[in-house]
Amino acid sequence: xxxxxCMGRSGVIESVRFHGSSEMGATxxxxxxxxxxxxxxxxxxxxxxRVARNLGNDHRVITYDRRGYGKSVHQRGAFSxxxxxxxxxxxxxxxxVDNPIVLVGHSFGGAVALAFAQRFPDQVAGxxxxxxxxxxxxxxxxxxxxxxxxxxxHEPEEAAETFMRRFIGHRRWxxxxxxxxxQRRSEGAALxxxxxxxxxxxxxxxxxxxxPLMAGYGSLSKPHLQTSAELLGQQPDCRAxxxxxxxxxxxxxxxxxxxxxxxxxxxxxxxxxTWS
Numbered sequence: 001x002x003x004x005x006c007m008g009r010s011g012v013i014e015s016v017r018f019h020g021s022s023e024m025g026a027t028x029x030x031x032x033x034x035x036x037x038x039x040x041x042x043x044x045x046x047x048x049x050r051v052a053r054n055l056g057n058d059h060r061v062i063t064y065d066r067r068g069y070g071k072s073v074h075q076r077g078a079f080s081x082x083x084x085x086x087x088x089x090x091x092x093x094x095x096x097v098d099n100p101i102v103l104v105g106h107s108f109g110g111a112v113a114l115a116f117a118q119r120f121p122d123q124v125a126g127x128x129x130x131x132x133x134x135x136x137x138x139x140x141x142x143x144x145x146x147x148x149x150x151x152x153x154h155e156p157e158e159a160a161e162t163f164m165r166r167f168i169g170h171r172r173w174x175x176x177x178x179x180x181x182x183q184r185r186s187e188g189a190a191l192x193x194x195x196x197x198x199x200x201x202x203x204x205x206x207x208x209x210x211x212p213l214m215a216g217y218g219s220l221s222k223p224h225l226q227t228s229a230e231l232l233g234q235q236p237d238c239r240a241x242x243x244x245x246x247x248x249x250x251x252x253x254x255x256x257x258x259x260x261x262x263x264x265x266x267x268x269x270x271x272x273x274t275w276s
Contacts, residue, residue, distance in 0.1 A: 048106075126269065219246060
């Protein structure tokens with residue numbers, strides 16, 4: 001089984017949090033399924049709080065802040081996909097997970113999950129991916145929020161604000177406390193680093209995607225995000241499911257539907273060997 005090639009311990013380890021039956025790293029038994037939840041760009045593990053709480057009573061659930069965000073904001077680097085894969089590998093090793101795990105990735109977190117699965121296929125039992133970007137593809141719109149941020153990568157704080165305004169709107173951005181706005185702006189280096197990296201270097205190959213995988217998208221989301229989920233759903237042993245009334249933030253805005261329509265069916269597929 002491939003080993004992590006990173007030197008030393010990543011700072012993201014300090015942000016790792018266990019939920020429900022896995023709090024404080026406790027395990028219930030060797031057969032308990034472990035899920036690692038991976039957040040997207042300009043986000044943090046807290047957005048998965050209700051999803052983690054929902055799943056934590058029956059499964060071991062782990063969240064962490066990716067480098068450059070939240071409690072890992074001081075973990076610097078090029079913010080390449082290689083670094084994100086190695087960080088995730090360290091998180092898994094830190095928890096001493098022996099059995100294959102389920103990765104649940106939102107947005108850019110989905111790209112991390114897919115890239116990790118293609119590098120370490122034996123360590124992954126299944127994937128849940130929600131509206132993961134495919135911004136290296138020629139059909140990806142050049143006017144997306146990520147594209148607007150990358151266009152001003154030389155000003156990372158402005159890029160972060162531009163990205164946030166595109167996703168939450170000007171009014172909500174202006175209503176945020178000054179401290180929060182400054183905190184988000186400080187995460188701009190991570191944003192432009194990781195979004196630029198996947199535009200230059202394709203992080204995973206569609207023709208190598210294998211399930212079990214559940215790809216989700218919201219009925220109110222942008223068409224290109226729906227397309228990325230539908231393409232994944234067409235691959236072997238994969239499914240694509242729409243969450244009615246959901247936007248891009250379904251993991252935090254529609255957490256019960258996120259779990260019931262995406263995560264639990266994937267868990268059942270892993271346990272039974274077939275889709276219900």
